Amino acid sequence: MNKNGTFDNHGETEEIITRKDFGYYLSHILLGRGGRIVLLLIFTLSILIPIIYIASTSLKEPIEIRTSGALFPTGPITSINWIKAFRNVPLVRYLFNSTVVAFFSTLLVLTIAIPTTYSIIRFKTGGWFLPAWILGTYVMPPIVVSIPIFAMVKMVGLQNTLLGLLLVHTMANMPIAVWLLDSYIRAIPKELEQAAWIDGYSRWETLLRVVFPLIRPGVLATGVICLILSWNEFLFALILTYGVQSNTFPIGISRYVGEHGLQFGEMSAAALAGIVPIYLLVFLFSRNLVEGLTRGGVKG
Amino acid sequence: MASVELKNITKRFGSVAALKDVSYTIKDGEFFVLLGASGAGKSTTINVISGLEKPDEGGVFLDGNNITNSFPQSRDVATAFESYALYPHFTVFENLMFPLESPERKRTMSRAEREQRVREVAEMLAIGELLQRYPRELSGGQRQRVALGRTLVRRPKAYLLDEPIAHLDAKLRHRMRSELKKIQQGLGITTLYATPDQLEALSMGDTVAVLHKGVVEQIGTPDEIYYQPANLYVASFVGDPPMNVFPIDYHGDYAIIECDTPYRVPICPDDQKMLAEKMGGCQLKIGIRPVDIRLVPPDDPRAHTRGEVVLLDTLGQTSIVTVRLKAEEIKAKVSSDLIPKLHSSIGLEMNNERFYFFDAATTQRIG
Numbered sequence: 001m002n003k004n005g006t007f008d009n010h011g012e013t014e015e016i017i018t019r020k021d022f023g024y025y026l027s028h029i030l031l032g033r034g035g036r037i038v039l040l041l042i043f044t045l046s047i048l049i050p051i052i053y054i055a056s057t058s059l060k061e062p063i064e065i066r067t068s069g070a071l072f073p074t075g076p077i078t079s080i081n082w083i084k085a086f087r088n089v090p091l092v093r094y095l096f097n098s099t100v101v102a103f104f105s106t107l108l109v110l111t112i113a114i115p116t117t118y119s120i121i122r123f124k125t126g127g128w129f130l131p132a133w134i135l136g137t138y139v140m141p142p143i144v145v146s147i148p149i150f151a152m153v154k155m156v157g158l159q160n161t162l163l164g165l166l167l168v169h170t171m172a173n174m175p176i177a178v179w180l181l182d183s184y185i186r187a188i189p190k191e192l193e194q195a196a197w198i199d200g201y202s203r204w205e206t207l208l209r210v211v212f213p214l215i216r217p218g219v220l221a222t223g224v225i226c227l228i229l230s231w232n233e234f235l236f237a238l239i240l241t242y243g244v245q246s247n248t249f250p251i252g253i254s255r256y257v258g259e260h261g262l263q264f265g266e267m268s269a270a271a272l273a274g275i276v277p278i279y280l281l282v283f284l285f286s287r288n289l290v291e292g293l294t295r296g297g298v299k300g
Numbered sequence: 301m302a303s304v305e306l307k308n309i310t311k312r313f314g315s316v317a318a319l320k321d322v323s324y325t326i327k328d329g330e331f332f333v334l335l336g337a338s339g340a341g342k343s344t345t346i347n348v349i350s351g352l353e354k355p356d357e358g359g360v361f362l363d364g365n366n367i368t369n370s371f372p373q374s375r376d377v378a379t380a381f382e383s384y385a386l387y388p389h390f391t392v393f394e395n396l397m398f399p400l401e402s403p404e405r406k407r408t409m410s411r412a413e414r415e416q417r418v419r420e421v422a423e424m425l426a427i428g429e430l431l432q433r434y435p436r437e438l439s440g441g442q443r444q445r446v447a448l449g450r451t452l453v454r455r456p457k458a459y460l461l462d463e464p465i466a467h468l469d470a471k472l473r474h475r476m477r478s479e480l481k482k483i484q485q486g487l488g489i490t491t492l493y494a495t496p497d498q499l500e501a502l503s504m505g506d507t508v509a510v511l512h513k514g515v516v517e518q519i520g521t522p523d524e525i526y527y528q529p530a531n532l533y534v535a536s537f538v539g540d541p542p543m544n545v546f547p548i549d550y551h552g553d554y555a556i557i558e559c560d561t562p563y564r565v566p567i568c569p570d571d572q573k574m575l576a577e578k579m580g581g582c583q584l585k586i587g588i589r590p591v592d593i594r595l596v597p598p599d600d601p602r603a604h605t606r607g608e609v610v611l612l613d614t615l616g617q618t619s620i621v622t623v624r625l626k627a628e629e630i631k632a633k634v635s636s637d638l639i640p641k642l643h644s645s646i647g648l649e650m651n652n653e654r655f656y657f658f659d660a661a662t663t664q665r666i667g
Contacts, residue, residue, distance in 0.1 A: 191385035194352050197372035198379045199450070200402025213389045 051275070058082060058268035065264045081265035085256070088263075090244050091270050094252030095277070097241075100162050101248055102230040105169035109226050110219060112170070113177035118211070120178070121185050131178070138175035142235050150239050160246050165237060169230040176229065177222050184218025185211075224285050231278050249274045302363035302457040302490055303328045304349060309358035311344050311514075318344040319355070320514040326458075326492060326507075328363075331484050333505030334494040335525075337537070340511040342494035343382060346460045349492065350379050362457060373402075378454045382462040384447040386435040392446050393431040396422060399454050421449045424479065426472075441468045448476075452483065458490040466495070477504055498538045502526060510534045532663040535587050535656055541620055541631045543587040547660060550575065550584050557586065560626040563605040568652045574667050575657060584666070587656035593632035595621065595640060596647040603647025609640050623648060 028035075049071070056072050057065060064075045085091055119125040126133075149168060150159070158164030188211060196206040212219075234250040241247050247255075253274065256267040304326040311319040319341045326332040334342045347353040349360055351372035359368040367375055378399065387395050399405070400414040409417075422428045425445040435443055448464045465476045481504050484491050495501055501508045502522040510517045510525060510533070518530035529535035536542040549556040553572060556562050565586075567575070575584075598606040610629070611622035619636045622629050623646055630648060640646050657666045 189383070189385065191381055191383050192387060194350075194372065195379070195381060195385040195387075195450075196398070197352075198350055198375075198377065199399035199454075200373055200376075200404055202371075202373055205403070210387060210389075 051272075054268045054271050057264060058085075058272055060265060062263075062265050081263075082269040084263070085266040085269040085273070088266065089252060089255045089270065091252060091273060093244055094247055094249045095274060097162055097246060098231055098249040098274075099277075101166040101169060101237075102227045105166040105173065105230045106223050106226040108166070108170040109173045109177045110223055113174055113181055113222070114215075114219065116174075117178050117181040117185050118207075121182065122190065131182070134175045134178050138179070142172065146235060146239055149236065153240055160241055160243055162246050165240050165246060165248070166230075168236045168240060169233060172233070172236065173226045173229050177226055180222040180225065181215070181218055184215045184222075188214050220285055224282055227281065228278060303361075304458055304490060304492065305361040305364075306345070306349070307359045307361065309345075309348060309355045309360070311341075311348060311353060311355050317514050319348070321358070322511075322514070322516055323358075324509060324516060324519055326490055329488040329490055331481065331491050331493065331504060331506045333501040333508045334492060334511055335496070335498060335501040335505075335508055335537075336494075336511035337496055339513070340496075341514040342496075342511060343462055344514075345511070346379060346462050346492065346494060349458070350377050350460055351375050376456050377458045377460055378451040378456040379460045380448045380451040380462060380464040382466070384435075384443045386443055386446055386450075388435050391432055391434055392422075392427060392438070393418065395435070395446055396431075396449050396453055399450060405454075417453050418449075421453045424452075424483070425449045425476075441472065444468060455487065455489065458492065459484070461491065461493045463495055464493070465500075466497070480504070498540065502538070510537060512537070529587075529656065529665055531665055532585065532587070532658050535658070535665065539589055541590050541633065543589050543656065544593075544630050545585055545587050545658075546628075548584050548586045550579070555584075555586065557605075559628045561605065561607075561628075565604050565650050565655075566652055567655070570653075571655060571657070571667075578666050579657070579659075582662075582666075583660035585658040585660045585663075587658060588630075588650055589654065589656075590620065590631045590633035592651040592654040593630065593634075594649040594651065595632060595634055595638060596649050598645045598647045600647050600649075602649045604650050606645060606647045609642055609644050609646050612639055612642055614639070621646075 053071060058081050059077045059079075060073045060081075061075050061078050062080070064073065068074055116125075120131050153159050153164045153168065156164075158167065192210055192214075193206050196210045197203070201209065231248075232250060233248075237248045237251050241251060253267060253270055256263045256270060306325075307323055309319050309322045310317060322341075322345070334345060336342050344353060348355050351367070351370060355368065359366055361367065362375065362377075387398060390398065396418040397414060400409060400417065418431075419428070422431060425448060427442060427445050427449060430438060430442060430446075435446065438446065444465065444467045448461070451459060451461065451464075461480075465473050465480070468476060477500060480493075493500075493504065502525065505522055507519060508522055508525045509519045512533050518525060518534045520528070520530075525534060525538055529538065532545065536545060547558045549558055549562075550567075552567070554564050554566050556564055594602075596603050605625060607623040607625040607630070609621055610624045611620075613620040613622075614636055617636055618633055619639045621632045621634060621639060623632065632648065658664065659666055
């Protein structure tokens with residue numbers, strides 16, 4: 001690598017050119033500017049096609065959906081699915097429930113995970129055991145603990161409430177949050193904190209003025225991931241909520257199945273309505289997720 | 301301004317003792333240099349005084365107050381870290397302002413005073429142009445100057461500087477040595493300065509402490525450290541190139557230097573008297589500084605021994621000549637006008653008024 005952190009392969013290319021074998025052409029095609037665009041296009045399309053399919057289905061006549069599997073509408077375009085999606089099912093309420101659960105569980109996760117991770121790294125809280133245990137809980141399939149969790153939530157009378165679900169989401173996302181924050185907090189040299197103490201700041205002031213600004217990108221990234229995980233979470237929402245007042249969006253989607261037969265068009269409209277906010281959020285935050293902020297502070 | 305006193309400080313990391321029963325006092329306003337190789341315990345000493353490490357035994361006293369257990373924030377000392385420890389999310393200006401913006405100092409200094417102080421220090425360290433840059437945009441030497449600047453903007457009870465100019469280029473380092481000394485004298489702030497560089501230690505320190513594996517080998521003025529080294533370690537650590545040390549067989553008015561080709565050197569009357577009083581029949585080692593060896597023609601009657609010139613290091617005006625007897629080598633530091641040809645034969649005349657004698661068993665200097 002050269003000084004700017006980019007790969008500098010002049011010497012190598014020259015050598016390869018002298019023997020223009022199959023590998024040369026292949027790497028030239030794949031890694032050249034054109035090749036890269038094609039690869040990115042394939043990659044992007046493979047993600048986009050399902051979404052395009054949902055979008056187009058939501059605009060098709062119900063008859064067309066049942067008879068044709070074409071990607072784009074062949075018949076007339078209609079808004080009937082969108083209207084019915086919001087009329088037949090309390091979709092707005094589900095989206096509201098999901099927002100409340102995702103937002104507050106993420107807030108709680110960060111409030112607990114930041115001090116926990118800091119404590120594990122700086123004070124070696126729990127030795128090797130606590131971090132291993134925290135990550136260990138993440139390895140376990142959630143279905144394994146679904147019965148005890150249901151029992152616990154019921155015991156405290158929080159079944160079928162948003163609070164109950166968001167507390168469970170907080171618990172479920174804690175390991176991943178600690179795991180993600182770990183590398184960000186570890187990247188802060190402890191000399192920076194020590195320097196601040198000597199410069200006349202208390203531990204708390206140091207956390208606020210030195211540590212927190214440096215881990216902010218990591219906190220944002222972790223927060224976005226916890227939001228997505230909570231927004232998409234299905235299993236706990238299914239077993240802990242059973243009414244309009246607490247059902248979240250993923251459960252709401254399943255409401256389009258069964259009641260009036262399979263309502264693919266309405267389901268597609270609802271699905272699109274549900275993923276747009278989270279996509280928008282990630283898009284907005286991605287600008288803030290810059291890394292490398294701790295670079296240059298200490299020697300070496 | 302304050303005195304700093306260490307009383308019987310011991311600090312262990314696992315089974316390794318970084319400091320072993322260290323005691324000394326840095327007087328109010330003194331420029332105290334801690335000289336030692338890496339791993340000697342210099343940084344640990346600074347961490348113990350600044351409060352980043354708690355000693356396992358002993359106490360730290362600042363102006364007579366026991367601060368052994370107080371948090372760094374309340375000690376009012378300023379440290380320049382060897383690793384710089386610049387705040388990466390602040391510009392150079394903000395880095396320099398940070399110590400002055402602490403809750404306590406914010407009350408005592410106005411914004412204008414603080415900015416004035418930062419600009420003064422930045423100018424002195426030649427980083428005035430860099431104030432709006434971030435640490436990641438600076439070179440190593442520039443970062444080190446910012447780290448030093450962040451210390452110097454304060455007027456604490458004591459400065460603790462851990463190799464603060466080690467990564468500057470030679471010219472700037474030379475300038476900074478005298479600048480730092482001048483600043484320290486001007487402000488009269490008690491300063492502990494850790495360095496592995498004996499030249500820095502001897503030229504800057506009012507008092508120098510030689511630290512070796514967590515033990516203070518000697519404390520004294522630069523002259524005492526150089527001319528009256530307490531033991532073999534100090535004698536060979538201070539002085540460049542190091543002192544030539546050989547076991548000897550002492551016979552009163554002469555001694556046989558026991559190397560692969562033993563030779564005889566006369567002992568001056570003062571040393572004879574001193575040794576008669578103090579050596580008490582122990583085995584002796586002799587130390588001869590390279591500057592106290594003169595090169596003479598091999599057949600010159602003044603030559604105590606002779607050998608082959610195997611290495612010449614010219615350092616401008618002076619040169620270091622390495623002479624090999626058989627397998628053993630002696631280094632002499634001579635004026636560059638007088639250097640012999642490589643591989644020529646040469647005689648060595650020792651200045652017998654400048655011999656150092658050590659007890660071979662205890663390594664302590666006799667005299």
